[in-house]
Amino acid sequence: MAKVDGDRTTATRRPPGPTGLPVIGNTHQYARDPLDFFVETAREHGPVAYYELGGEGFYQLSDPKHVERVLVHNNGGYVKGERFQEALGPVVGNGLLTSEGAFWRAQRRAIQPAFHPEQLTRYAEVMTDYAERTLRSWEDGEARDVHADMMQLTVEIAAKALFDVDVRDVEAEIGDALEAVMDHVERTVRRPIDVPTWIPTPGHRRYRRALSDLDAVADRIIDERRDRDAGDRSDVVSLLRDADAGVESSREQIRDEVVTLLLAGHETTALTLTYALHLLSRNPEAAAALRAELDDVLGGGGAGSASGPGGRPPTADDLSALPYVEKTVKETMRAHPPVYELLREAAEDDEIGGYRIPAGSTVAFQQWVVHRDPDTYDDPETFRPERWTDEFERSLPRFAYFPFGGGPRRCIGDRFASMEARLVLATILREWTLDPVDPGLSFSPSITLRPDGPVEMVPYRR
Structure with missing residues (x-):
């Protein structure tokens, strides 16, 4: 129901929803x-x-134009909100994921040069070199948890590319800490019962140890960059220390950004790679098309090829010649979006779709839902990279596909993540094929769409 107030119509109805x-x-x-x-x-x-x-009440939006309103047209009327702060604030402090307003804008301006196109090209060699190093630990026919491998690989790439620090000697410690943090976040998001963190449960003790370990890693990264001040200063720590952005980047603030980028800079890419490898293993025609493209561009063709198994490693210059790899990454992020849901809190009353959204309420919109809309995507449950033609992309409504969010707070590392996913995927599949141990895949949704347990696959050298 809407009431008429002069020439203005004000929505008063609560939207429909499931009976509780x-x-x-x-x-x-x-x-x-x-x-x-x-x-x-x-x-x-x-x-x-x-x-x-x-x-707690949630207003779910599943029309792309409503998503666009919140993220773009009325983005000033929405903030990350209390629930997001409760879940991630203790982990990332006042980093880019959680900060708001003028402070957030200043921090983003300070960090943005690390993600400029010329910098991304410099990162490409790190991505392929580190991927090849990971693959040297693989044994033909020996099952392994590819999700664990991708998590380890992407955190090492993030540390080297963004901070110019090698963390291989403490990678296991970082991985365990990040895993503990995400487990805690998973328990706190939409929790029916709030168990205070001061209660010494095993999970809370593990969480506090994880925060301490992440602080130690951030301190190490900051100290290593301080000791190398005479060298290249395009890493994130140096950019923050040198920033003329109207904001003082204290050591604590730099720590917050280091942890933010370690967390956000590896988790979603690791999930994309894990799901791409699993989806390709279940869709042999798509896998064959991707391998044919890699062989054509990189000169591979298996063990009997004159150029050797797998050909040469991919480079940033090869990406424009690998459209099927790009389509595979896009389709993976459509079918299994690593960021499957975004939440915002209304800072003021709003009206969406004829319904009132009261100030202080939470709006939720899921990539998982919008990316599966049968009115937009033909046969949406089917993994089909070839759907991503130029014509198809032009026909999509804005925000019918938004794996990296959108508007002013679109993920700062979207191009970094896209390039990394394509280069690492090409590096793996030019040399290996993978079969799933279990063709099924279940999920454990928290802040990201995580697999519910290991993702075991068996690699075979081509």
């Missing part, structure tokens, strides 16, 4: 399968829906 229970709302439905819950809510109740989880 007293106190717990829709928590029991959500807990069974969060991803299915989101999809069913959108399909049954429309592009603006309402549900309650753990005593």
Whole structure:
């Protein structure tokens, strides 16, 4: 229902949504399968829906134009919000993921040069060299957890490319700490019961140790860069220390940005690579098309090829000649988006789709839902890289595909992540094929769309 106030129409209705229970709302439905819950809510109740989880109300948006309104047209009317701060604030402090307003803009300007195109080209060799080093530990026919491999690889690449620091000797420590942090975040996002972190549960003790370990790693990175001041100063730590952005980058603030970029700079790319390898293993025609492109461009063709198995490593200059690799990455991020949901808090009253969004309420929009809209994507449950033609992309509504978010707060490392995913995927598949140990794949959604356990695959040398 809307009421007329002079020449202005003001929405007053609450959107429709699934029927809940007293106190717990829709928590029991959500807990069974969060991803299915989101999809069913959108399909049954429309592009603006309402549900309650753990005593908190959420306004779900599943129309691209509504997503665009929040992220672009009225982005000043929305902030990351209290729930996001509660989950990640203790981990990343006042880094780019959590900061707001003028401070956030100054920090982003300071860091942006690290992601300029000329810098990305410099990172390409690090990405392929580190990928090849990882592959040297693989044994033909020996099953391994490729998700663990990709997590290790991408954190090493992030540290070297963005901070010019080699963290191989403490990679296991970093990996364990980041895993503990994400486990904690998973438990706190939409939690039906809030267990204070001061209660010494095993999970809370592990979480506090993880925060301490990440602080130690950040201190090491900052100190190493300080001791090399005479060298290249295009790394993130140097950019922040040298910034003339109207903001003082204290050691604590630099620590926050280091942890932010280690966390955000590796997790989503590792997930993209894990899911791409798994999806290709289940779709042999797509895998064959990708291998044929790699052989044509890189000169491979298997062990009997004159150029040797796999040909030469890919470079940044090769990426324009590898369109199927790019399509594979895009389709992976459509089908299994590493960032599967975004949350925003309304800083002021808003109206979306004829419904009032009160100030202080949380809006949620899921890439998992929008990327599966059958009105936009033909046969959306099918993995089909070849759908990504230029014509198809031009036909997409804005924000029908938004794996990196959008608007002013679009992921600062989107081009970095895209290049890394393509180069690493090409480096792996020019030399190896992989078979899944288990063709199924289940998820454990938290801040990112993580696999529910190891992703075991068996590599075979081509």
